[in-house]
Amino acid sequence: MKRIYKYGFGSLLTLLMMSFVFQSCTKNFQDINTDPYGITDEQMAADFKIVGEPFKQAQQNIYSFDPVWVFQLQQNLIGDVYGGYLMPPTPFRGNINNMTYFLVDGWNQFPWSVAYNDVMAPMAAVDRKADKFPDFKAWAKIIRVEAMHRLSDIFGPIIYTHYGKVNSDGSIDYDCQKDAYTAFFKDLDDAINTLTPYAQGDSIKRFTDFDLAYGGDYGQWVKFANSLRLRLAIRISNVDPTLAKTEAEKSISQPFGVMETNSDNFTITSDAGLSHPLNTINDAWNDIRMNANMESILKGYNDPRLAKYFQPSVSVPGDYKGIREGIDIAAKSEYVNFSKLVDFGHSVQLMTCAEVYFLRAEGALRGWNMGGDAQTFYEDGIKASFEQHGAAGADAYIADNTSTPADYVDPVHPENSIAAVEKATIAWNSGNSLETNLDQIITQKWIAMYPDGQEAWSEFRRTGYPHQFPLKVNNSSGTIPDGTFIQRVNFVAPEYQTNANGVAKAIKCLGGPDTGGTPLWWAKSAK
Numbered sequence: 001m002k003r004i005y006k007y008g009f010g011s012l013l014t015l016l017m018m019s020f021v022f023q024s025c026t027k028n029f030q031d032i033n034t035d036p037y038g039i040t041d042e043q044m045a046a047d048f049k050i051v052g053e054p055f056k057q058a059q060q061n062i063y064s065f066d067p068v069w070v071f072q073l074q075q076n077l078i079g080d081v082y083g084g085y086l087m088p089p090t091p092f093r094g095n096i097n098n099m100t101y102f103l104v105d106g107w108n109q110f111p112w113s114v115a116y117n118d119v120m121a122p123m124a125a126v127d128r129k130a131d132k133f134p135d136f137k138a139w140a141k142i143i144r145v146e147a148m149h150r151l152s153d154i155f156g157p158i159i160y161t162h163y164g165k166v167n168s169d170g171s172i173d174y175d176c177q178k179d180a181y182t183a184f185f186k187d188l189d190d191a192i193n194t195l196t197p198y199a200q201g202d203s204i205k206r207f208t209d210f211d212l213a214y215g216g217d218y219g220q221w222v223k224f225a226n227s228l229r230l231r232l233a234i235r236i237s238n239v240d241p242t243l244a245k246t247e248a249e250k251s252i253s254q255p256f257g258v259m260e261t262n263s264d265n266f267t268i269t270s271d272a273g274l275s276h277p278l279n280t281i282n283d284a285w286n287d288i289r290m291n292a293n294m295e296s297i298l299k300g301y302n303d304p305r306l307a308k309y310f311q312p313s314v315s316v317p318g319d320y321k322g323i324r325e326g327i328d329i330a331a332k333s334e335y336v337n338f339s340k341l342v343d344f345g346h347s348v349q350l351m352t353c354a355e356v357y358f359l360r361a362e363g364a365l366r367g368w369n370m371g372g373d374a375q376t377f378y379e380d381g382i383k384a385s386f387e388q389h390g391a392a393g394a395d396a397y398i399a400d401n402t403s404t405p406a407d408y409v410d411p412v413h414p415e416n417s418i419a420a421v422e423k424a425t426i427a428w429n430s431g432n433s434l435e436t437n438l439d440q441i442i443t444q445k446w447i448a449m450y451p452d453g454q455e456a457w458s459e460f461r462r463t464g465y466p467h468q469f470p471l472k473v474n475n476s477s478g479t480i481p482d483g484t485f486i487q488r489v490n491f492v493a494p495e496y497q498t499n500a501n502g503v504a505k506a507i508k509c510l511g512g513p514d515t516g517g518t519p520l521w522w523a524k525s526a527k
Contacts, residue, residue: 080453089287090286178521181522227251234363283343298320354388374428424436
């Protein structure tokens, strides 16, 4: 995956692998996941393997560990860039690529195929085999919601409640995004209600051998499910505030509550000891670097987390330099010596207590019962993030009422330099407008959620915060108007080929053309 200049693929092997992947379509994803162990269901049921083993595959593909080039296409060249965190120095495909809003179908099929082949299929296998194991069925629902809300937040309508249900014409129906979110809330409610008695009792922790996040702790999974429900509630707050308030308050009042310490963080560690995929893209391939938005905000705030996230650049020794998205890059050598990422070890971060504190801060700002006030949650979120990354000086940082993001200076091509576009300060002032306080909350949440660019991109589209630098080069042929930002990825080519009637119905749900400029149901235009 180091070379995708012409076609977006690194080698003949890659092409053959892609050919294999896309021979299947959504309607038979459910059937491809067969037992790799060569033993009977009865033998596996003795120690829960028949229902437990599929979870390893599913957990490690919410954010794909291996092969790394799949992760690069699943997330890194979509959410990580569009969220404003990272930017490749590499001019893939002659600089006509996702970063300049030419959406490469051969790349953007991978979020879809991974979600269905490697999450929905194994979780469907659990559903078929776990009638006697309601706790495993509940666990599968949580995993499905976590993976599939991320997919919906890329494309909009997805196949969720209709998964595996083939119509007489051979098509499968998509769920409109509103309906998918309704189903997410129902599945989370069902899972929480099922797992809570297990968590409150002294039952055997049957997840232990298969749980790559919490070591089989039922209570932690309930807490994560509540936190995930809170995230999704906030996500829909602009379009369905009544449902959003109801779901958010349920999460807080549920006996296990939501994440409150860094020990609650939802991180996945590979069962094979694999490294975080960003380490390979950053170090071995030199295909990713700091984004200019990160430089502007972290440097302007004198943020101690800057050195925890990135390495000083080689091109400007002792300084941190990011690459602006959507610029002309003639050669990799121009920007490859800008700031690398720090090593991420072996765990992938998908949700933290810091994010949850910021979710509660926004809920409280909206007048919901979040168990406290907006300022306290906002400041607790900053403190939790500092603690997570071993950064000192949280109290002084929280009290800073003057620092703002810095102007961006491109030392390679000065014409790319630009004045700061985000203006939020750090210290909370309850006398500010709701919108000013929301800007602060989202900006600090954006810093804390790094490196999960998919979630950062979703929140940017929902709120417009933190403000990002506009693109200079827009190769979208007008589907994403100049001065605006990408809203989604178009539906994948294999679906058009094998499920054309389903896609046609999905476009009606979308309420606009199948392009990157059509906002999702829960989104409002970025400011």
